[in-house]
Structures are given as structure tokens and as C-alpha cells.
Amino acid sequence: MSLLPSVSALGHTGLGSPSGPQGALQVPPKPLTKRKVKQRSERVKDKVPHDVRQRYVNMFTEEFLKTSPTVKDSFEKALAEERTVYNRSANKLKYLSVAVNALKRMKNQSAVPTKGVCECICVCTRVCALLIFNSKGEHSPQHEPAWDAVLYESLKEYIMNEEKLIEHNYPLQNPERPGSAILFADNKKTVNDPLKRICCRCGATYSVSKTGKHTRKEECNYHYGKGVEKKVPGGDETRYSCCEGVMGAPGCQVFRLHVHDAVDMNGFVSSRPREDPERSCPGVYSLDCEMCYTTHGLELSRITVVNSALHVVYDTFVKPGNDVVDFNTRFSGISEKDLKEDCPSVGEVQQTLLRFVSVDTILVGHGLETSLCALKFLHGTVVDTSVLFPHRMGPPHKLTLNNLTADYLRRIIQDSVCGHDTADDAAACMELVLWKMKEDGKGRKW
Ligand SMILES: [Zn+2]
Numbered sequence: 208m209s210l211l212p213s214v215s216a217l218g219h220t221g222l223g224s225p226s227g228p229q230g231a232l233q234v235p236p237k238p239l240t241k242r243k244v245k246q247r248s249e250r251v252k253d254k255v256p257h258d259v260r261q262r263y264v265n266m267f268t269e270e271f272l273k274t275s276p277t278v279k280d281s282f283e284k285a286l287a288e289e290r291t292v293y294n295r296s297a298n299k300l301k302y303l304s305v306a307v308n309a310l311k312r313m314k315n316q317s318a319v320p321t322k323g324v325c326e327c328i329c330v331c332t333r334v335c336a337l338l339i340f341n342s343k344g345e346h347s348p349q350h351e352p353a354w355d356a357v358l359y360e361s362l363k364e365y366i367m368n369e370e371k372l373i374e375h376n377y378p379l380q381n382p383e384r385p386g387s388a389i390l391f392a393d394n395k396k397t398v399n400d401p402l403k404r405i406c407c408r409c410g411a412t413y414s415v416s417k418t419g420k421h422t423r424k425e426e427c428n429y430h431y432g433k434g435v436e437k438k439v440p441g442g443d444e445t446r447y448s449c450c451e452g453v454m455g456a457p458g459c460q461v462f463r464l465h466v467h468d469a470v471d472m473n474g475f476v477s478s479r480p481r482e483d484p485e486r487s488c489p490g491v492y493s494l495d496c497e498m499c500y501t502t503h504g505l506e507l508s509r510i511t512v513v514n515s516a517l518h519v520v521y522d523t524f525v526k527p528g529n530d531v532v533d534f535n536t537r538f539s540g541i542s543e544k545d546l547k548e549d550c551p552s553v554g555e556v557q558q559t560l561l562r563f564v565s566v567d568t569i570l571v572g573h574g575l576e577t578s579l580c581a582l583k584f585l586h587g588t589v590v591d592t593s594v595l596f597p598h599r600m601g602p603p604h605k606l607t608l609n610n611l612t613a614d615y616l617r618r619i620i621q622d623s624v625c626g627h628d629t630a631d632d633a634a635a636c637m638e639l640v641l642w643k644m645k646e647d648g649k650g651r652k653w
């Protein structure tokens with residue numbers, strides 16, 4: 208896709224017509240005091256070939272694209288700039304020198320975008336939000352819009368179709384109940400007794416009251432690692448990857464209570480069409496969530512959204528709707544002190560997301576179905592790195608985000624003992640997608 212308007216567009220705007228005589232420019236009427244300038248600009252008309260002028264319009268458009276929200280806007284600015292250059296030049300040589308200087312000036316202006324705190328996305332004051340400001344310090348509605356537009360086009364082919372969404376257990380709209388979602392491949396173990404739960408960590412069955420609270424305090428003891436088979440003298444031996452304990456040994460992790468990972472399929476919202484679809488790119492964002500275990504199962508406790516420039520645009524802890532049984536601190540790094548009363552609810556987070564995620568916004572993530580379930584957010588325009596980089600043994604095997612970042616980005620993440628970092632993970636997913644795009648020879652700015 209070419210982002211730049213063609214030569215014919217130059218004619219339509221009244222700057223000069225390629226089919227008419229070279230000099231047929233519509234120079235706007237000017238006051239008498241500027242007569243000299245006007246005469247000079249009319250003399251130069253024949254001296255700057257149309258294709259040279261078009262070339263500079265193109266180059267100017269490229270520069271303006273770095274700070275303007277749309278191609279149309281950039282093109283109009285480029286036309287105005289080129290017209291100024293043209294009017295100031297007595298001959299072709301002068302035109303070239305003025306045009307080159309103008310281009311240099313523009314490049315300097317758009318080279319280093321400054322960062323600033325932006326309040327357009329976040330509703331809550333604790334949220335850290337960074338967006339890129341243009342050279343004049345004005346806030347652009349979307350960071351690096353030109354880059355986003357290029358990225359968006361290149362990523363289109365990686366968007367999962369409905370079949371893939373079903374296969375990978377993404378939440379989909381329940382056709383019979385608005386605001387409810389369904390999972391087609393729900394293979395979680397459940398029991399028929401409404402007052403019994405199966406612990407998703409150790410597999411034990413435990414009893415709960417009508418409100419979902421544990422009726423007995425019972426420790427949950429398990430291995431979070433997998434059994435790994437190893438050759439040892441005299442045969443094979445399976446040990447847990449978490450603690451090197453022999454298969455069958457008592458769990459190396461002990462928790463106060465059992466937990467279950469059911470997700471309430473009500474209270475879902477769907478991303479909506481944009482009100483002004485022509486205006487700008489729908490955007491590309493990567494997101495990562497943390498969950499905790501409550502009396503009602505898995506609930507959202509943190510969300511972090513990163514833009515295509517790898518800047519955090521939305522990051523907040525989230526207050527679960529029910530009593531927390533286990534903060535899942537070992538993996539999430541989140542503890543009781545983080546989830547304060549003034550944290551937004553999942554409903555408030557949904558409303559914030561709806562402000563910048565429309566139905567055609569590309570959301571990037573690793574196994575994003577879990578995040579979307581926790582967010583109770585129905586969205587089908589998804590690029591999932593766990594699907595984009597398949598396991599060599601095929602589904603249901605999936606590579607972890609750790610595997611992928613180590614293999615493709617040559618980096619180790621999620622090593623921290625106090626849980627992994629959602630911003631790191633979201634950024635890693637975006638980087639993986641950028642890597643893939645580059646590898647497949649897409650995009651033009653590499
Ligand atoms: Zn273990």
C-alpha cells in the first residue's frame with residue numbers, strides 16, 4: 208500500500224496540473240505590496256519540472272506523517288510547504304536549495320519526539336500514561352500515527368479468524384444472552400455439586416458455602432512445575448521442574464487455601480465501531496493482565512497496555528468484585544497492599560478500554576484469551592503471539608512467553624522472584640510481533 212498521494216493528487220489540489228501547461232498554477236490573489244514576489248514566482252514556473260515538485264511534496268508528506276494524525280493532513284501541510292518553497296525560488300537551482308533546507312528543518316523537528324504525561328486515556332489519577340507529543344509540545348491524539356498505520360496494515364494478515372478464536376478458547380458473545388460470553392473449548396474440571404470446587408493447583412475437591420467461602424481451612428500443597436523425565440544410571444527418573452523433587456514428593460509450594468479458576472461469564476462488554484472511522488488508524492496495542500483467586504474464581508487484579516512504540520499507555524491495579532482468597536503473589540507480584548479501595552473495578556477498566564479500543568483495534572498479547580476473560584471484554588481483532596509462534600509439536604502445546612523472548616529477542620524476562628512484570632510482558636509481545644513482521648518482510652521502515 209502506498210501511503211503517498213499520487214502525482215495526480217497534486218493537480219486536484221490546484222497546485223499545478225500535470226495535464227495542463229506547466230505554468231497553470233492557481234496562485235492565490237496577493238496584495239499589491241507582494242507583486243514582486245508574485246512576478247518572480249510566475250517566472251519560475253517553467254523552470255521547476257513537475258516531477259521535481261512532486262518529489263518534494265512526497266518527501267515533505269513523509270516528514271509531516273511523523274507528527275500528523277492522518278495522511279490527508281500531512282499531504283495538505285506538505286502542499287502548503289512546497290508552495291512556499293516554490294514561491295520563494297527564482298529558478299530551479301534556488302528551488303532545490305530552498306526545498307532541501309526546508310526538508311532538513313522538518314527532519315530536525317520531527318526527529319526527537321518528547322515524552323510527556325497524557326491524561327487523554329486514563330480516568331484515574333494513579334494511572335501512569337505516556338504518549339508522544341509532537342515537536343510543538345501539542346498532544347497528538349495517537350502516538351506516531353504514521354507508524355501505527357503502517358504497522359496496522361502489516362499486521363492485518365496475522366489477525367485471528369473466528370475459527371482460530373474458537374480453537375484457542377477466546378470468549379465469544381453468547382448469542383442467547385446479551386452481556387454474556389461463552390467458551391467453546393471449556394475443558395476445566397468441574398463438579399456437579401454446587402457446594403464443591405476442584406482446586407486448580409493441587410486437584411483436591413473442597414467444600415464451599417453458598418457465597419463461595421471455604422467451609423474448612425485446608426492447606427493447598429502442590430508443585431507449580433511440570434514433571435521432567437531425565438536419564439539416570441539404571442533408567443529414567445521424573446522430577447518436578449520447580450524444585451527438582453522426585454515425582455510424588457509432597458508439594459514444594461504451600462498455600463493457605465485451595466483455589467479454583469472459574470470465570471464468571473456475565474458482565475461482558477464488546478468493543479464498538481469507531482464513531483469516525485475515516486479519521487485515523489484504529490491503533491495497535493499490546494496488553495497483559497494479572498489475576499487473583501477470589502471466592503468466585505479468577506478475577507482481574509492488574510492491567511497494563513503498551514502502544515506500538517512500547518510505551519505504557521494504561522496501567523492500573525484493579526479491585527476484584529469478590530473476596531480475595533489468594534493474591535497469587537508468587538506469579539503476579541501483587542499483594543494485598545496493591546489492591547486498595549480506590550482501585551478501579553473491572554467495569555471502570557472496561558469503560559477506559561472502550562475509549563481507545565474500537566472493534567477494529569488490533570490487540571496483541573500472549574494467550575490473550577485469559578486476559579480478555581478476566582477483563583470481560585469481547586474483542587475479535589487479536590494477534591496472539593502464542594499462535595503466531597506455534598510449538599513445533601502443534602496445539603495444544605504452546606511456547607511460553609519466556610521461551611519466545613529468549614529465542615527471538617535474546618532476552619530473559621519473568622525471572623524476578625516477586626512475580627513478573629506486566630509492562631515487560633506486554634512490551635515483549637509487541638516486540639515479537641514487530642520481529643515477525645520484519646522477518647516476513649512486511650513494513651517499509653526497517
Ligand atoms: Zn516443586
Ligand SMILES: [Zn+2]
Binds near residue numbers: 406411
Ligand atoms: Zn489446592
